[in-house]
Amino acid sequence: MSEELEDKNAQESAEEEKEELSMTQVSQEQIISVSNLNVSFGDLQVLKAVSLGIETKRITVIMGPSGCGKSTFIRTINRMNDQVSDFKVSGDVLFNGVDVYSKDVDPALLRLKIGMVFQKPNPFPMSIYDNVAFGPKIHKMFSSKDDLDNIVRTSLERAALWDEVSGRLKENALKLSGGQQQRLCIARALAVKPEVILMDEPASSLDPGSTSKIEELMVSLKDSYTVVLVSHDMRQAARVANRVAFLYKGQLVEVGTTAQVFENPTNKLTEEYIQGRLV
Numbered sequence: 001m002s003e004e005l006e007d008k009n010a011q012e013s014a015e016e017e018k019e020e021l022s023m024t025q026v027s028q029e030q031i032i033s034v035s036n037l038n039v040s041f042g043d044l045q046v047l048k049a050v051s052l053g054i055e056t057k058r059i060t061v062i063m064g065p066s067g068c069g070k071s072t073f074i075r076t077i078n079r080m081n082d083q084v085s086d087f088k089v090s091g092d093v094l095f096n097g098v099d100v101y102s103k104d105v106d107p108a109l110l111r112l113k114i115g116m117v118f119q120k121p122n123p124f125p126m127s128i129y130d131n132v133a134f135g136p137k138i139h140k141m142f143s144s145k146d147d148l149d150n151i152v153r154t155s156l157e158r159a160a161l162w163d164e165v166s167g168r169l170k171e172n173a174l175k176l177s178g179g180q181q182q183r184l185c186i187a188r189a190l191a192v193k194p195e196v197i198l199m200d201e202p203a204s205s206l207d208p209g210s211t212s213k214i215e216e217l218m219v220s221l222k223d224s225y226t227v228v229l230v231s232h233d234m235r236q237a238a239r240v241a242n243r244v245a246f247l248y249k250g251q252l253v254e255v256g257t258t259a260q261v262f263e264n265p266t267n268k269l270t271e272e273y274i275q276g277r278l279v
């Protein structure tokens, strides 16, 4: 990670601690509120009574060992599990106060507002331009060709990819490197103007250079978006998170600011996980 990023985050943590001290009564606004969430696939209960608020314009990292339910948790937020035949959900997932599982909610529209970036970059086999323009075209979110060009450009700029691709927008996206493909997928998610971006271990298949670019990008995104990041990399969590939630065997063990969870965990399991003694 760059020194700049470290400085920025250190400064922000200090500010947040101050904020926390002065806000004993008033809590930070929560864009997503999950309460008593239970999720099963057939007979296997994967999430057990999970309650967690996601704060607006912050990076919340969900960490925990493989198989503990991290991906299931974020996929439940934007209804990505709906297609799984034996998926069962109970409890509440509120997005801006609206129950995302209510009959009135269209999952496709929900996913515009709560976008997702996967572990393995998955650009569509089409040009760089068309990948980013895809969502705005399908959902008729532009008024003219100039407007669409502008959406593509600003999305690529926000995803820190514009400088590398501005001269080759018509090239097939599959020619990009893995790290570039992942930033393209982030640009594609941004093009439909989401409020929340869910990222499921977005850097785990990338080299260290690309990883630090993605981390810097995540930190810059939180000025405008809420980011929920799944990571089993504790150093990554410590570098980018404002808040950390620790999931273990489908249960939320602990949630708090990054400093609190890493330096002063309240639960023995969290402490063991952080020390690498829990797998």
Ligand SMILES: Nc1ncnc2c1ncn2[C@@H]1O[C@H](COP(=O)(O)OP(=O)(O)O)[C@@H](O)[C@H]1O
Pocket: 041, 044, 046, 064, 065, 066, 067, 068, 069, 070, 071, 072, 073, 084
């Ligand atoms: N579509 C599915 N059908 C059946 N079981 C699943 C499905 N998705 C995940 N699981 C199971 O749910 C548990 C949690 O998985 P997952 O959420 O992917 O964990 P993590 O992301 O923390 O590694 C695992 O036991 C996994 O096998």
Ligand SMILES: [Mg+2]
Pocket: 070, 071, 072, 200
């Ligand atoms: Mg996972």
